[in-house]
Amino acid sequence: MRPLPLAIAAVVVVLLVFVPWLASDVMMQFAIDALLLAVLAQAWNILGGFTGYVSFGNSVFYGLGTYGAAIAMAQFHLPFWVGILLGIVLAVLCALLIGIPILRLRGPYFAIATLGLAAAMGAIVSNLPIAGSNIGLVLPLIRADTMFYELSLGLLVLCTLTVLWVSKSRFGMGLVAIREDEDAAGTMGINTTVFKIVALVLSALFTAVAGSIHAYWISFIDPASAFDPTLNVRMVIMAVFGGPGTVFGPLVGSFILSAIYEYLASSISTAAALLFGIVIVLAVIFMPRGLANMIGGVRARGPRYFLQNIRENRL
C-alpha cells in the first residue's frame, strides 16, 4: 500500500467521525447499518478473501455475538461491554470447536458445511430457554444513535487495520499461500491448520462484535433475525463485489451495495432484491475479480478488460 491511499483513508475516517452531528435520523439508521455490514464483509474477507475458505456461515458468529449481548443484558442485567465480551467468548469457542473439523473440508464442501451450521444454529438457539426460545429477548432500550454510530465506525476501523496488517504480515503471507495452493503451502513449512483456525477466529471475533452492537442498537432479537442466513449472502457478495483479498475492496463494495439497496428498498423491496440478483450475475460475468481489479484493468485496457474476462472464463 502506498502512503497516499493511507493518508486519504485517514482523512476519510476523521471526517466520518463527525457525521452524527450533520446527518438526519434516517441517515443515521442507514449509516449504522452500512458500517456494521461493512464490518461483516471485512471480517469475512480475512477467511474468504485472504485464506480462500468461502464461508456461508459467518451468520453463526453474528448470531452468537447478538445473543451474547442479549443474554448478558436482558437475563443478567450486566453492562453492555460484558455482553460484548460474552458474545466474543461464545463466537471464539464456537469457531475453535467447529473450525477444527470443518476446516479440513475444501471448496464447496466447506462452503456448504458452513451453510448447514448456520441453519442448525438458529434451530438450536430457538430451543434454549435462556436465549428466550423462539420468542427472543428484549434488551434495555436506549436512544443513543451517536454512540452506536461511533462504536460501529471504531469497529470497522479496527477490523480494517487488522486486515491491513494481515495484508502486510508474515501471517497474511501464510494465509494467501494457503489460498493459492494448500498442499504446497504445507510442504513449504506453513502450519496450515493453525493458520486457518486463527483466520477463522479473527473473522468470528469481529463478526460477533458487530452482532452485539446491532443487538443493543435495535434492542430486540429473535433467532430468525440473529441467525438470518441471507446475511451470509450479503456479506459474501459485498466482499466479492468489491474485491476479495484486498484491504479496501470489501469496504467500497459494501458501501456501494448498501447505498443501492437502500435507495431501491425505499421504493419497492422486490425490485431491490431483483436488482441485487442481477448485479451479482453481471458482476460475475464482467468483473469476476472484483471492483478493485476492474478499476485497474479498465484504466489499463479500457472496455477490452470486460471482453477479456469473458474470453478467459467462457467455454
Next chain:
Amino acid sequence: MLLAQILTNGVLLGGLYGLMALGMALVWGVLNIVNLAHGAMIMLGGYAVYYLFAGLGVDPFLALPIATLGMFVFGYLLQRFVLNLVVRSAMLNTLLITFGLNVVITYLAQLAFSADFRTINPGYAGSNIAVFGITVPLVNFAAFAIAIVLAGAIWLLLNKMPLGRAIRATSQNLIAARLYGVNPRQLYAVTFGIGAALAGAAGGLYGTIAHLTPYIGASLTAKSFVIAIIGGLSNPFGVILGGIFVGVAESLTALYFGPTYSDVISFGLLVVVLIVRPARALRTA
C-alpha cells in the same frame, strides 16, 4: 405400527427428495457447477404444473411432462447464453452467479405468482390405499414411482446411449468430449437442460404433496446438495437412496425430537458425513 407408518412416509418422501437431488448431482458431477439456483428451478417446475392444472384444467400428471420439457428448454438456454460465459472461472464465481440467478428467479416468481401459498389439488389428492394396515397416499406413491423411473432413465442415458457417453467423457475432461464429435458448448447446455428438467419434474410432484411459495428454493437447494453428497455424484440410484436416507431421517427426527429439528437434520447428517467420510470431500479442492 406408528413406526412402520413413519418409515413408509419417509421412504416415499425420500424418493422425491432423491429426484430433486438428481439434477443437481448430474450438473455438479459433469459440469462442476454447484447450482445454487437448483431449488428455484424446482419451484418453477411446481408453478408450471400448478398453472397448467389450475388455469387450464390439465391433470397434474399430464402437465408434468409439459413442465419438464419447458424446464429443459429453460435450463438449456440459461447454460448456453449465461453460464457458459463463466464455467472456466473459479468455483466461487459459479457459486455466486447461480446464487444471483436464484435471487432473480425467486423475485421474478414473486412478481409473477405472488407470495401466496399454492397447492396442486386434483380430485384424487386425498386418496389412500392401505397395505398391511399402513396408509399409503396415492399421490406420494406415484411421486415415488416416477422418481425411480426417471432415475432409471438417467442411468440408461448415461450408461447405454452415445449422448450419455459423451456427457460422461465431458466430466472427465473437455478434450475427450471433442473426440466424441460433440460441441462442448452444446453438450454443457444439454446437460444443464437435463438437470433443469429433472428439477422441473421434481417440482411438479412436490407441488402435489406440499405448499408452493416463491421462497422454497433455498431450502430445497440445500437439501439437494446434502443428498448429492450422501448419494454420490455418479450413480442415479445412489442419489435416490441418499434421498430416501434423508427422508427417513427427517421423519424419524420429527417423530422423536419434534418438527423444528427435522429441517436441520439433513445438515446434521451432512456435517457428520463430511467428517466421517472426508476422503472424497478432501480430494475435490
Next chain:
Amino acid sequence: MSAPGENAAGATTRIPILQAEGITKRFSGLVSVNRVSFEMYENEILGLIGPNGAGKTTLVNMISGTLKPSDGELRFEGQPIDALPPYQRAHLGICRTFQVMKPFPGMSVLENVTVGALFGRGGEKVMAKARRSAREWIDFTGLSHRVDARADSLGGPDRKRLEFAKALAMEPKLLLLDEVMAGLNAVEVEEVIELIKKMRERGVTILVIEHVIKAIRSLSDRVLVLHHGEKIAEGDPAAVLEDPRVVEAYLGRRRQ
C-alpha cells in the same frame, strides 16, 4: 567441503542425514513402493532413476510427508520423522519440488520466494529481511528480470528457476528434486545442472530424480534404481547404469 565427485568414496564414513528402512506404500491393493531401504549422506547427490510408474514420486511424497508410508521407518539426522506433518519436516530442512510445478499462481515471483524464506528452516520472522533474502535467491537462480511477474505468467524454464529459488530460500538441508529437467532443452538442462552443483557447494544434500541420464551421470555420487516399486540396484553411477537388470528395466519398457 569436498569437491563434487569425491564424495562417493568418503560417503560411508559419514553419518547418514536420511535413513529409509523398509519403506512401503500400498494404494488399495497396488504396491507402489515395496520395502525400499537406503541412506543418504551429508552433502552427497543421490540420483534416483526408474521407468515411469516405478514409485519415485511416491517415495518423495513419503519423505516430504504428503503421503504416509503403509510400512517402514524414516529417520532424518537420526530422529524418526514418521509422525511429523509436512510443515514440521520443512522446518527440519527437508524440502522438495513438485513434478507438476506448484508455484502459488496468483503471487508474484518475489512473494513466492518470500514464502520460502518466511516459513522454511530459516523461518525469518521479519518481512523486510525475508524479502531481502528472497531477492538474493532470485538473483542466484537468474530470475531477477521477472521479480514482479505473476508466477502463472512464467514460461517453463523460468518456472523451474522459481521452483529452485523457493526451495533454496527455505535453507534446506535435504532437497528432493522431482524431474526438474523435464521439458527443458539441452542448454537449459545444462543451466539446471550448474545450478544443482552450486547448491551442493552450499552444503545441501540432494536427491535428483531424472530421466535425463546424462544429467544423472554428471551429477550423482551414487545412483539408486527403482523398478515396480522395488530397489533393483544402488551404487556407483557408471556401474549401475551398465547393470543388465537396469538396462533391462529401461529397455523392456521402451520396447512395449
